[in-house]
Amino acid sequence: MTSAIKVSNLHVTIEGSHVLQGVSLDVPNGGVTALLGRNGVGKTTTLKALLGLVPSTGDVAIMGRDVRGWPTHRIVNLGVGYVPEDRDVFAGLTVEENLRLAERSAAPRYDDVFSLFPELRERARQRAGTLSGGQQQMVSIARAMLNGWPLLLIDEPSKGLAPRLVSELAEVLERVAQLATVLLVEQNLAVVKRLAQRVVVLDHGEVVHEGDPSELDDPLVARRFLGVAGAS
Ligand SMILES: Nc1ncnc2c1ncn2[C@@H]1O[C@H](COP(=O)(O)OP(=O)(O)O)[C@@H](O)[C@H]1O
């Protein structure tokens, strides 16, 4: 079966700095693949390169299509949703307006989105800037899911959320992953272990480890790759 994403030898240079130095990774169809690594190792840059948002060299296939040199809109239209780091909702617009701006088809999946996020239906008229961080994250994920696309790239969704909200988010992402293949950048190892079937660890712009999330149970492995003592 073709992979959802297949990357080989991806290089990105930003302002003279060689940020990705030959990243190769494979995201199988279905479920969650987690992309891990310390701050600044190139996780966000990897997602942006997949979307054609930063210039890169190397081979990228998305859902079996060779997308080298494709402009972003064409890649997105293969069916790729993006939830950026720091959420980036339109603060001055209502929840409903944020969602409407994300519509890319004549048949947006409001039923799916509101069954995943009932609270967003209740808050449809509320300005997104007045929502909590957790609620804004839900809007951001809902936008990416609205078109029923098969692949979602989600960048550090738990960042800055209170622990109680992190577990709510993990529950939602578990359901999201039943509807789409997810490439998830995530620093919270408990979330990774709960959701991911596969982890890819980046360090200094290269993949240094790929495997089963349970391998991160070993604090030495977790510390070596991530600079943390493991999940609790
Ligand atoms: N627009 C940019 N301008 C300059 N440097 C950047 C830019 N984007 C990323 N970088 C650098 O690239 C490296 C990787 O960044 P990033 O992909 O955001 O890492 P991560 O998401 O893993 O924390 C960092 O050293 C960062 O400073």
Ligand SMILES: [Mg+2]
């Ligand atoms: Mg990042």
